[in-house]
Amino acid sequence: MNLALKKSILKWALVTLVLILMIGCSRNSSPTNGDQNQKTTTTSGQQNTTSDNSNPSSSSSTSSDASKSIVYKNTQYGFSFNLPASWSGYSIITSQWEGIGGSNGSTVVETGPIISIRDPKWTEKNPRQDIPIMVFTLNQWNSLKQEVFHIGAAPLDPTELGRNNYYVFALPARYNYAYLPGFKDVEDILVGNPLQTTQITGN
Secondary structure, three states: OHHHHHHHHHHHHHHHHHHHHHHHHHHHOOOOOOOOOOOOOOOOOOOOOEEEOOOOOOEEEEEEEOOOEEEEEEOOOOEEEEEEHHHOOOEEEEEEEEEEEOOOOOEEEEEEEEEEEEOOOOOOOOOOOOEEEEEEEHHHHHHHHOOOEEOOOOOOOOEEEEEOOOEEEEEOOOOOOOOOOOHHHHHHHHHOOOEEEOOOOOO
């Protein structure tokens, strides 16, 4: 009887040990949560803003050498913009500038698009500096220079980046006044005269 009891106790001890080992191995092999890619819908800080995280039909992005640069092309207005390879995955944010004038000096007399190129590292929680490109017709630009209207409160006109036979492309005055992260990167990009224009036909 004593021998049978000992065998029974030994048997249950072994079963218990096996169960403990199985539970321990199961916990150690449990999967962990990895990083998850998040897509955010973003808006620009400009007035009357809409967001488009994919390039519009009138634009495209090309890269002849990913280690050198990528090119944003806008066929609607006839310009392209060279970007460093680190901006791969950028988004295009469209908004609107307003020209204030009139007899009382407070009427919106002209409007036009602002096409902002957004850093791919931009998030709603941690926004970064956009590259805003204002688009003027030649007549609008001439009226602005003749002080028929003004844009914003700053006593400075936008800075011309380039023009073709229909449009003038300009950088807003004090576009980086908030000194968002990445503003120096944008300044470095602009130093290289990245905007190129093409002539518009059949407009």
